[in-house]
Amino acid sequence: MSDSKPAFDIRVVQDFFDHVYQDRGMVKWQGFYLSDHTNALKKQRAKQAQHYPEKPVQSLTVKTDYLQQAYLKNQPVSIQLNERDRDGHLLPDVVGQVTGYYETTIVLAGWQLVALDNIRHVALVSTTN
Template sequence: MSKLKQIDDDVLVQRFFDHDYQDRGVVKWQGFYLSDHTAALKKQARQEAVKHPAKTQQSLEEMSAILSDAYANGKRVSIQLNARNPNGEFVPDLTGPVIGYEDDAVYLADQPPVSLSEMRHVTKIS
């Protein structure tokens, strides 16, 4: 393809988009939303609508005792972190069995390690 032909094609395409093409915006994408996609969006909206109220701040000794007991007896715990989402609400609690600890980090199954300083409240789940 010659350089002159390429330039003419580029000019023709640009002229088409500048003068002839009418973009329909979002309307053209609505047919692509599948039922499973809309169901996933609804599920996400329901999860985001759930509020996680503040629990009382426990001392490090209280939290350590609960975590130690849960680790020794293979029990599950629920941990509320001090972290908040962009709306200022507490993030969902981390739950799972305590599978280990190291220094001030606690390991729950299927969760990232959590530092004691990041925790607000620990509850043992029966």
């Protein structure tokens, strides 16, 4: 008995890719989401769908008093900004430590700049458990 294999012909393979096979591009990858990725997408959509209640607008004096106290005591603050998403809902509070300030801008956590006139409400965050 002879064990004969058909001869490999690169021309047949090349002809197949040139004239028969049609690459669907990115369409072929659309069904390959990992469960971790789908869970992260669900969490992101849920977070975006949250509505944050409007806190009372504080005067400049009240806001700066809280910010000064937080800066001096190295205490984190929660700041509600006057920014809304495209649906008109307030964004989540910005939370962090006041690490510096300029004339009309504060610095949170060493890198995030927040303009005083963009702040709606400031609250000190309790650090005790």
